[in-house]
Amino acid sequence: MSTDRTINVRFFNMWGADIQNVMLKFSASKSGVESDTYKIDSLKNGESVGPFLRHYQTGIGSENFDYWYVEFFSEGSPSGKFWCKNNFSCVLDSDVDNGREAHFWIGGTKKEAYTGFPETGGGWEDGYNGTPSEDPGSNYTCYVSLDGPA
Template sequence: MAEPNSWSPVQVVNRWGGTLYEVAVGHRYDEDHYDNHSFGTMENGQNKGGMSAGYWTGFGRTGKDYWHVSFRSDDGRWSCKENFYCFLTSDDVNHTVTLTITRGNLNVKPPSSSPCDVSLWRVG
């Protein structure tokens, strides 16, 4: 499997209203490329980077960018559905994608493409 031809840094923002623990983010481009990162503990209002999302751009390479987040808070474990996706395009290359965790919601905001949202569910 070849490396993607496009990359964007990823930043996670905690707007949950409390501390998050064991924050883990996954990104996958179609079935071709997988990126996973652990952000550890995040205080409310904290932003953390250190992850990059790889994807393909160019003729014939319009695929889905799947996102997944899981974490623990004082009131249980939370996650989003496994098949949540949006699209990153050539306009997003090398620009930060922001994932904001709020009470009950994950928002993925690419720098140029349309943002997308998914509900968070208590899983334990």
């Protein structure tokens, strides 16, 4: 039987420029029917916004995929509309500390989106150090290349 869970997510703009018309979507199913969607008018480079409540499931009967989506417009360099694929999945499991915020951010150096999850016991999953950066190297839990500009 699956267990319904929630976690707060903080979104960071590490793009290298201010961004506008940001849409975040979090879904625990491939169909995206049950999703948490948030819109942000603008966000300055280096700033964060949130927390945003994200629903997910763990255990038997859960889809075992957690989908993350971001879409935004940048007037800086690089400029234009950018987005990630609809099926960017990074799994939130029972080891995630729901009492702390997960991180979701965009980095302009490689035009990628990243996630970083807090682990039970105070650390972070997969070597993430808890600090989003524009070019994180291997300092993240999952990543995806962004499409654009359009």
